[in-house]
Amino acid sequence: MTKNVRIGKTEVYSTPIGLGTNAVGGHNLFPNLNDDTGKEIVRVALTNGITLLDTAFAYGMGRSEELIGEVLKDFDRDQVVIATKAAHDPANGGAFNNTPEFLTHSVDEALRRLQTDYIDIFYIHFPDEATPKNEAVAALQKLKEAGKIKAIGVSNFSLAQIKEANQEGYVDIVEDEYSLIHREAEIELFPYLKENQISFVPYFPLASGLLTGKYEQGVIFPPEDLRSKKPDFQGERFKTIIDKVSQLKLIAADYNTSVAAIVLAWYIKNPFVDVVIPGAKKTEQVRNNVKALTVHLTAEDYQRIDSLFS
Numbered sequence: 001m002t003k004n005v006r007i008g009k010t011e012v013y014s015t016p017i018g019l020g021t022n023a024v025g026g027h028n029l030f031p032n033l034n035d036d037t038g039k040e041i042v043r044v045a046l047t048n049g050i051t052l053l054d055t056a057f058a059y060g061m062g063r064s065e066e067l068i069g070e071v072l073k074d075f076d077r078d079q080v081v082i083a084t085k086a087a088h089d090p091a092n093g094g095a096f097n098n099t100p101e102f103l104t105h106s107v108d109e110a111l112r113r114l115q116t117d118y119i120d121i122f123y124i125h126f127p128d129e130a131t132p133k134n135e136a137v138a139a140l141q142k143l144k145e146a147g148k149i150k151a152i153g154v155s156n157f158s159l160a161q162i163k164e165a166n167q168e169g170y171v172d173i174v175e176d177e178y179s180l181i182h183r184e185a186e187i188e189l190f191p192y193l194k195e196n197q198i199s200f201v202p203y204f205p206l207a208s209g210l211l212t213g214k215y216e217q218g219v220i221f222p223p224e225d226l227r228s229k230k231p232d233f234q235g236e237r238f239k240t241i242i243d244k245v246s247q248l249k250l251i252a253a254d255y256n257t258s259v260a261a262i263v264l265a266w267y268i269k270n271p272f273v274d275v276v277i278p279g280a281k282k283t284e285q286v287r288n289n290v291k292a293l294t295v296h297l298t299a300e301d302y303q304r305i306d307s308l309f310s
Helices: 035-047 063-072 100-114 133-145 159-165 189-195 207-212 235-254 259-269 283-294 299-308
Strands: 052-054 081-086 119-124 149-155 173-177 199-203
Touching: 035 052, 035 063, 035 283, 063 081, 063 100, 081 100, 081 149, 100 119, 100 133, 119 133, 119 173, 133 149, 133 159, 149 159, 159 189, 173 189, 189 199, 207 235, 207 259, 235 259, 235 299, 259 283, 259 299
Parallel strands: 052 081, 081 119, 119 149, 149 173, 173 199
Antiparallel strands: none
């Protein structure tokens, strides 16, 4: 059995795989979402051994949090780790806001929507232009001391901003883009986080589906599809990634599992990654992602995957 992961220096512990919930209530992000399906996705995650739910105000402007709050009533709250985020200020056209007043208000509003009296991990979702980052984090530290949050996180911050935020050592966790095909974080970010006992959570771990093996060479994305605008899905880069993923299929076959499970197992074994949070639009995807917890890559296969995408 894979053991739980400690978040920073806190007393928050999570399974190595969580659930990214941007497709739970994130009507502003995805077309044709169904709230009942969203709630079922959360339920399936919690009944299949996932403990961490990663949400944000920006997912449906609070709707994701509301749906999770409804499902939470049927579970033992102490067995669930809720991570949420805020920065988009509705009173200012959705502009990023990191002021102590805004963050304090955001935590109270998130508690109300989630129908709970504490949040396990609260992230500043994006940096704003003006607020000194250590002042923003100091406001969260007060909320931590008051018992409203248990761990302090930042997301989408540059390394310089993380250092500014962590001047007093209050930052427990960082969430940022990282995957087998986006590895810039390894150079400077990871050593700093390790040295300061700050946990790391990658978002887009399956690279919008690119690392699941569902795409073949020659697929064309229509102009209205967001993927058609992403460099990873264009030209030679797309072809190169697909070639490498086809080699992952051989490794997946050795373990009698899916490409997605192999990739997620690689993150679980990665010493710099603490929790990986693949999203899901269907309950079946959640069940498949959970299987990664039973895939134990050999050191050799871990290295083989690492080198393939280095």
